[in-house]
Amino acid sequence: MMAFYRKRGNKWEYRISYIDRRTGKPKETSKGGFRTKKEAQLAAVEAESKIQHFGFAENGRETIKKYMEDWLEVYKKPYVEKITYSVQERNVRLNILPRWSHYKLKDITRTEYQKWINELRENYSEGTVRRIHSIFKSALDDAVHEFRIIRENPIQKVKIPKDKESSKEIKYFTKKQLDLFLKEVKKPQKNAKYQHSIQYFVLFSLMGRTGIRIGEALALTWDDFDSNNKTISINKTLIYPLNSQPYLSTPKTKKSKRIVKLDKVTVNLMKKHRINQKEVILRYENYKATDKNIIFHQHDGRWLRTNVVREYFKVVCKRANLPVLSPHALRHSHAVHLLEAGVNIKYVSERLGHASVKVTADTYLHVTNKIEDDALTLYENYVENRDRAKTGQTSSSNTQNPNK
Template identity: 30%
Template sequence: MTAPKRKKTRANGDGTVYQRKDGRWEAAGYVLAPGNTRKRVHVYGSSRTEALAKLTEKIAASNRGVPIVTAQGSLAAYLTYWLENVAVHHLRETTHTHYTAVVEHYLIPGLGRKKLAKLTAKDVRTWLNGLRTVCQCCARGIDARRKPDAQTGHRPRCCALGQCCRKHLSPLTLAYIHSVLKSALEHAVREEEIPRNVARNVRTGVPHPRRFNPLTADEARQFLAAARNHRHATLFELALRTGLRKGELLGLRWEDPDLDGGTATIGRTLQRTNSRGLATLPTKTISSERRIALPASCVTSLRAHRKHQAQEKEKEKTGSDWHDTGHVFTRPDGHLIEPATLTRQFNALLRNAHLRPIRFHDLRHSTATLLLEQGVELVVIKELLGHAHIGVTATVYAHVRLRLQRQAIDLLGRALGNFTDTAAKPDDGDDPTPCAAPVR
């Protein structure tokens, strides 16, 4: 008598596979979960083979140490959580403000409804490609929210009137949006919410560095001459001769410059924040904390500026209006200078001096450009400007290096041209015939 055929069983750890009442097949098994725990998962398929393949894939990933995805919420919910509970503790306040604007204006409207666990690289790439071609004035209704014009009384002027202004995002802005998304998803990977950062698999290309317009040597001399009688003459001279940033200049306190030693310690910056208004903050990076040498002319200017500030202090003290902050550059009443106010005064100075309009930050670029043209080594400029890596300095001022290379090539060309002219002269027979020297 033939024994009945035994039902095929699966080994321990392989899970179970069975057919549901609705005809679909279901497979279940235990896999690795966040926190080094085990969790039972269920997968489905139209056939036994399909359900078993899905379960086998999850078990194989679990055996490699990859936990299963636990995030079930939307990307918008996670980005809000990341900004309020993670990024706020690791970013400067101004940087956090910029990240919040990117999340609210671009990421949540574009990808916020996607499930965090189901977000793919294709979703990110498709969204970024569409973002390149969409007019942001039309998409965000910027023109429709404009304040009424005082003269005409009409509020809209382009997209709200059906005349698209084609306000597209620049490649640098797209790269910044992409980097914010990568940072958020990277933290989700660290918290084992998702197995991988899909935004890292999307290539946006390397954007061209922002162009700037440094002053030439003649324009720099003209600028210093025009600023000689300005109230902030010392500030403008220090900006052009040392390359300090606007916030670093406004954040200087009198204990920072050592006028006897001719040096200055840079360790803080003045910025406007949403929570504290004008605030003195630490520099953005460790490399920005530096000690620089002060030119002799700047030391003289700082001494004169300190005497002038003391006179203003005595004058204002009679009316009890002086506000002692200890900063080098202040308003006549001692209060801190608003960065936007300094920018307006700088632009007015350029107009009065009949100089072409540039940004205040271009004074910093002018310093580096003029130093490079004088043959100063790149590593010295990197330390003076406070760049984190010398590659940043080399990339930003690549156009200057190319111009210096052109000058070097022209010098070599002239030298070779003279050598050719000499070699083309007829031989009079007095010199011995040149012969090749043996090479060892």
């Protein structure tokens, strides 16, 4: 890296030559308008420091393509979970770069970006667009505050068009529907390859009676099940990317790591499944034991595939003549049933592993609203009965003592 200085008119300018660490090609950056050579030298030292430390030097003249690729590789990949990086990289590659790759950082305008966001909402859900925007905004925030290569974030106050209220409704089974679903899972199927296995019945029962996520359920090993204390330990989640190898990751949030208490029925089912698992291995020649002590696994001992579970779930819904939902509906169902039973919302939040009670309240708004209405009705009845009782006592008292 080398800096050169020259005087143009009555002002000084610096020019820095350096090798781009990503491409290996020579590059230059320059800036003028300094009153003295000393000022130019001081500014050049600061610019060289940025090049050395960040790899970004040009004041907003970096292309979005180069900036985003470097930002992901150098400043995200080593510091975030593998699944998080995978989602970020995919959104940058498939959504952000096709539209913005040839733009320079300084060329992005709020109006043009807002138009793009509006176009995205025509094809994607609010949640998906929020994720795409969040990644881009985070990258540009770093360009402002960390690397100082642009003065402000042009997409800071961009608005995401919201979904219609009806699309936010959660999907779940009523208690009766859940019973029908589980009865259907339990029924032996003529064409089933491993008819003696009760694995899916236990898996869906466990999810429906604990509210654990599908990834948390599939990541469970027998070491996580404590039959004496009647608990399961949620300390990992299975990530099964499409066309890629599965891997274990940390739970979704800090509070997702938790101990979940099991009811007696579920404890007995888990014990029965442990025995059944061994029986199935002995009964079917090509059914192998798992070397990872996995509770729910494929016939060859590997992790059960999430997409296979989802498809099987849909098939059962159709057989039971129920709404065709996803396994995540079991989590919602458990939460709704707990709240309808009058369980404290803080307990429900902790059991589900939500980041906060607010998340639980917002997610199950229709249930919490009903709880509030019921509570208010109880209060009104209490007050009315108390007032009636007082009125009755007064009337009785006056009748008995008319001269008082």
